[in-house]
Amino acid sequence: MWYYEKKLQYPVKVRECNPRLAKYLIEQYGGADGELSAALRYLNQRYTIPSKVVGLLNDIGTEEFAHLEMIATMIYKLTKDATPEMLKEAGLAPHYVNHDSALFYHNSAGNPWTAEYIQAKGDPIADIYEDIAAEEKARATYQWIINVSDDPELNDSLKFLREREIVHSQRFREAAEILKDERDKKIIF
Amino acid sequence: MSHTNTKYYYPYISPYDPCNPIVKKSYPTPPQLYLGFQPPNLPQFETAKEALYSGTLWPILYDKYKKHD
Structure with missing residues (x-):
């Protein structure tokens, strides 16, 4: 279970009403390498991985939800008082006619979020390497934004x-190191 | 050679490239690629506030990102 703390992990300040930026940010909300995908991927992998790294997946998966909340706040602030005309100019007309200014789990191109984004191979090494790749991809996405x-x-x-x-x-x-580690074994020369 | 968190390369430039060529391209290679299993008792940021604003407790894991135009 979870306890909820009613504040953001890090403050979110937005200087100007900029729906175009919201269009880019939605990639991190409902995109393949976004925070929703990350949270669900890690929390789902917890059940079929050696117990030594379950806690890590639990902690990081939970933190991803805190990031999701920050992204949601950014998108909300960037669009909240934008007129339909401004949304149209930012290329958000298709979003507007479907959702008004509500947030929705889709990527920058408008493709709805799909469970295919979260991989669970069941092989601990494959899954942890998938997670490393996902983090690097999310890091890159932040750089481009x-x-x-x-x-x-x-x-x-x-x-x-x-x-x-x-x-x-x-x-x-480090989790990959733990999974392949033979440190507990006695080393005999 | 000293350690860097940015690497550079020089792509081939064709005389027929339509856009103004970028001679030198860069990509980030942040600290987690080099640290290995984090050793205990690494130095931490002086204040909790500094750590919060950096996003990590340890300066060795902090990678400052500068916006590229």
Whole structure:
């Protein structure tokens, strides 16, 4: 079970109403390498992996939901008072006619989120390497969003999220070491 | 050679490239690629606030990202 703390993991400030940026950010909300995919992928893998790394998947999977909340806040703030005309200019008309300014789990191109994004092979090594790749892909996505964003305060939050991907990648790399480790065995020369 | 978290390469430039060529391309190679299994008792940021704003407790894992135009 979870306890909920009613605050964001890191503050989210948005300087200007910029629906176009929201269109890019939605990639991290409902995209293949987004936070929803990450959270569900890790939490789902917990059941079929050696118990030594279950706690790690639990912790990181939970933190991904905290990131999802930050992304949702960014998208919400970027679009909340945008007029239909502004949404149209930002290329969000298809989103508007379907969802008004509600958030929806789809990627930047409008493809709805699908369970195919979350891999679970059941092989611990395959799954952990998948997770490392997912973290590096999410890190890269944050870099590209920062590069196209002109909002310094939003970029500050995005840089925090990018750093978290680095730390997660580091931890999954350690998990791979734990899984292949023979440290507990006596070494006989 | 000293350690860097950015690597560079020089792609082939054709005389017929339609866009103005970028001679030198870069890509990030952040610290987690090099650390291995994190050793215990690594130095931490001086203050909790600094750690929060960096996104990590350990400066060795911190990778500053600069926006590219």
